[in-house]
Amino acid sequence: MEAIEAEGLKRRYAQEFEAVRGVSFSVREGEIFALLGTNGAGKTSTVEVLEGLARPSAGRVRVLGFDPFTERARVRPRTGVMLQEGGFPSELTVTETARMWAGCADAPRPVPEVLETVGLAHRADVRVLQLSGGERRRLDLALALIGRPEVLFLDEPTTGMDPEGRRETAALVRTLRAEGTTVLLTTHYLDEAEQLADRLAIMHAGEIVASGTPEQVVAAQPSRIRFRLPAGLRPERLPLSVPAAVHGRTVSVRTHTLQEALTELLLWARAEGVELEGLHARTASLEEAFLEIAGAEVLR
Amino acid sequence: MSAVAEERGASMRRMRALGRAEMTLLARSRAALFVALALPVALTVSLQRMVPTDRVEDAGLSVGTAVLPGSVGLVLLFAVYTNLMGVYVARREELVLKRLRTGQAREPEILGAAALPAAAVGLAQAVVLMAGGAVALDVGAPERPDLLVAGLVLGVALMAVLAAVTAMVTRTTELAQLTGMPLMLVSLVGSGMFIPLEIAPDQVAAVCRALPLTPVMDLLRGGWTGRLGVAETLRALVTALSWIALGVFAVRRWFRWEPRR
Numbered sequence: 001m002e003a004i005e006a007e008g009l010k011r012r013y014a015q016e017f018e019a020v021r022g023v024s025f026s027v028r029e030g031e032i033f034a035l036l037g038t039n040g041a042g043k044t045s046t047v048e049v050l051e052g053l054a055r056p057s058a059g060r061v062r063v064l065g066f067d068p069f070t071e072r073a074r075v076r077p078r079t080g081v082m083l084q085e086g087g088f089p090s091e092l093t094v095t096e097t098a099r100m101w102a103g104c105a106d107a108p109r110p111v112p113e114v115l116e117t118v119g120l121a122h123r124a125d126v127r128v129l130q131l132s133g134g135e136r137r138r139l140d141l142a143l144a145l146i147g148r149p150e151v152l153f154l155d156e157p158t159t160g161m162d163p164e165g166r167r168e169t170a171a172l173v174r175t176l177r178a179e180g181t182t183v184l185l186t187t188h189y190l191d192e193a194e195q196l197a198d199r200l201a202i203m204h205a206g207e208i209v210a211s212g213t214p215e216q217v218v219a220a221q222p223s224r225i226r227f228r229l230p231a232g233l234r235p236e237r238l239p240l241s242v243p244a245a246v247h248g249r250t251v252s253v254r255t256h257t258l259q260e261a262l263t264e265l266l267l268w269a270r271a272e273g274v275e276l277e278g279l280h281a282r283t284a285s286l287e288e289a290f291l292e293i294a295g296a297e298v299l300r
Numbered sequence: 301m302s303a304v305a306e307e308r309g310a311s312m313r314r315m316r317a318l319g320r321a322e323m324t325l326l327a328r329s330r331a332a333l334f335v336a337l338a339l340p341v342a343l344t345v346s347l348q349r350m351v352p353t354d355r356v357e358d359a360g361l362s363v364g365t366a367v368l369p370g371s372v373g374l375v376l377l378f379a380v381y382t383n384l385m386g387v388y389v390a391r392r393e394e395l396v397l398k399r400l401r402t403g404q405a406r407e408p409e410i411l412g413a414a415a416l417p418a419a420a421v422g423l424a425q426a427v428v429l430m431a432g433g434a435v436a437l438d439v440g441a442p443e444r445p446d447l448l449v450a451g452l453v454l455g456v457a458l459m460a461v462l463a464a465v466t467a468m469v470t471r472t473t474e475l476a477q478l479t480g481m482p483l484m485l486v487s488l489v490g491s492g493m494f495i496p497l498e499i500a501p502d503q504v505a506a507v508c509r510a511l512p513l514t515p516v517m518d519l520l521r522g523g524w525t526g527r528l529g530v531a532e533t534l535r536a537l538v539t540a541l542s543w544i545a546l547g548v549f550a551v552r553r554w555f556r557w558e559p560r561r
Contacts, residue, residue: 051402076404087399089391091328092321103317104405106310147404 001065002026003151003182004033004050008059011045019045021206022059027199032173032183034193036290037203043186044084044155046203050184051081051153063151077106080149082140084156084186090129094120097128098142105147118142119168133160141169145176152176154185158192170196194286202293209293214286221284221292222254225262230274239268250278258283314405318413322387326417332386336379336421343378344371344429347494348437359498361525364439369520370493371433372426372452373513377484380415380422380459381466386476387414388467398558411551415460422456443526447533451519454540458512461547468554487513492521515539 004027011020020042027033037043049056052068052075061068068075088097095111102108115121118138123131131139137160144152154173158166166189173183173196187193193200194214201211210217229235229249238244244253255261262281269276284292326332348367356366391397391414400410430448433439442448462483470479487493491513497505508514515536522528528536 053398053401073404073406076402079402081399081402083395083399083402085395087395089321089325089394089396091325096321096324100317100321101403103320104314104400104403106404143399 001029002062003029003031003064004184005062006046006050006059007061009046009049009056009061010058011042011049011054012057018057019206020049020056023203023206023208024059025201025208025211027182027184029182030177030180031198032177032185032196034197034200035184035186035203036190036193036200037186041203042206043203045206047153047155047184047186051079052076077147078150080144080147080152082137082144082152082154082157084159086136088128088136088139091127093125093127094131094139095124097139098146101143102146107148108146109148111146114142114146117145117172119165134162134165137161137169138165141172149181151182152184154183156186156188158187158189166192190285190287190290202290204293210289218284218286218289221289222256223258223281223283224288225253225255225258225265225279225281227251227276227279230276233272233274237272239264310404311406311409314409315413315416318400318405318410319416322414323417323420325387326383326421332383336383336418337425339378340371340374340425340429343374344433347371347374351494355499356496359496360527361496361521362437362439364433364437365521365524366494366496367437368430368433368439368524369451369517371429372455372520373487373491373493373517375422375426375429376455376459376513376516377487379425380418380456381463381483382476382480383421384415384418384460384463385466385470385480386473387418388464389470389476390473392467392556393472393559395558401557407552407555407557411464411555415463418463419456419460422459423452426452439524442523444523444528446523447519447528448523450537451516451523454519454537454544455513455516458516458540458544458547461544461551462512464551464555465547468551468556471560483512486511490514492517496521509535510539512540512543515543 006026007024009020009023010018012018023042023046035043035046048054050061050063050068052063052072055069063075064078066074092100094115098111098115102111112121112124115124118141120135120138120142123135128136128139137157141157144154158169161169170192173185177183185196197214199211199213200217201208202217203209210220229246229251235246235251238251244251253261253265258281265276344367347370348363351363351366353363356363388411397410401407405413466479466483470476490508491511492508493513497508497514500508518528518532518536522533
């Protein structure tokens with residue numbers, strides 16, 4: 001069964017700016033789904049609609065089969081939400097904050113237990129004001145977990161965390177999946193998405209531009225060969241069957257058949273008797289795929 | 301237990317959890333405590349001297365029955381209205397309201413629970429001020445306690461709703477000082493807090509009767525003097541309830557749960 005469904009989801013803000021322009025995807029029960037994209041790609045705008053904080057301007061969303069906005073009473077007891085930032089009164093302690101939140105849930109996990117789970121037990125009596133950025137993210141995660149959610153929304157859960165925190169959070173998310181929790185997360189960290197996500201979607205300018213398993217998304221991307229054009233050689237002399245882009249003296253080749261292209265290039269170089277300086281060949285990674293798709297405009 | 305009773309129990313539990321957190325925050329905020337506790341007392345003491353004794357007595361009131369309702373009015377304006385508006389704005393700007401909306405608490409519960417400490421402090425202080433003031437100014441027991449209670453309850457509810465309404469147009473906690481001014485000034489001058497409307501010209505008095513805090517002051521004063529006719533009582537109740545209904549409508553429709561970007 002699908003735990004989360006979005007169909008033609010659009011979200012327009014007051015100033016006519018359309019942040020989300022018709023997004024469709026679904027997350028199966030017990031799956032970890034990652035939404036990637038540069039800042040302003042529309043990830044948070046999308047997630048907020050799924051969390052039931054806002055109505056979509058157009059399209060349809062369902063969480064556990066219900067409309068998260070109009071049927072909030074049915075959805076809320078079964079979802080946990082970690083917002084992108086803040087949302088704590090700074091003068092409450094960690095325990096007081098968690099207790100307040102637990103009081104709002106039907107069947108909350110015990111507060112000490114959940115603080116232990118996210119590694120905040122030793123900071124239980126510290127005021128939120130004094131927490132580090134990473135510790136606040138942990139508190140945020142604790143609150144999202146208190147209600148024993150079936151569906152968990154994590155908006156940039158590890159931003160501001162140190163590497164240890166990121167590792168622990170990733171491990172925790174895996175444990176939750178093993179227990180059957182469905183997780184929708186957004187992240188800036190591509191390695192995190194690659195390791196954690198069963199499936200992912202890359203958003204750019206309010207639309208999904210690629211989706212699938214991490215392997216599928218990567219496989220759809222060309223591999224890359226790069227080298228410097230040998231001195232005195234004009235770009236027209238390069239083997240024509242290999243489509244290449246030349247910037248200054250740097251030649252880059254994008255290909256779905258890396259081995260073939262590379263062979264051809266190397267044979268050509270030997271025939272021409274030239275040295276390909278800085279030769280570099282690699283299959284696509286999620287990071288490259290991401291830059292290729294989402295960062296294309298940023299890089300140029 | 302029926303589903304309705306169960307849901308009501310859950311709602312009470314959420315309100316209690318949220319109200320408790322808000323109470324802790326109030327206890328930790330010196331500025332809010334000062335505004336809520338010290339200002340009304342200090343203002344009452346200083347304003348009491350400015351009451352025009354002869355004209356008040358012409359209107360059939362004593363200094364005590366003129367001042368005591370006014371001082372409760374100050375409690376309502378400072379301890380409930382100003383204090384709570386600051387709370388709503390601060391919680392919105394800290395994204396606390398947004399976060400709470402992701403959970404099971406419903407919107408009326410979130411706003412209602414945040415109002416609990418302010419309401420409790422306001423009520424407690426009003427009672428203490430009235431009791432203390434009654435002794436100090438030599439006023440007897442209230443003639444109509446029922447009207448007094450009605451005035452207090454409606455007053456607190458009205459102030460809470462208007463605090464939420466004002467919070468809609470207040471972008472930062474600093475601006476709360478400014479956006480709260482209109483209601484504050486209009487009420488001080490026109491709602492008969494210290495200057496009974498009886499001594500104002502008729503047309504002016506008619507306009508003043510439509511102000512939000514006026515019916516509350518009428519009920520409170522009537523509670524002390526026992527001189528509020530049935531028609532006047534009804535008018536006061538209808539006016540107060542209308543303002544509350546109007547405010548609730550506005551909040552449901554336009555309340556901002558997140559800061560503007």
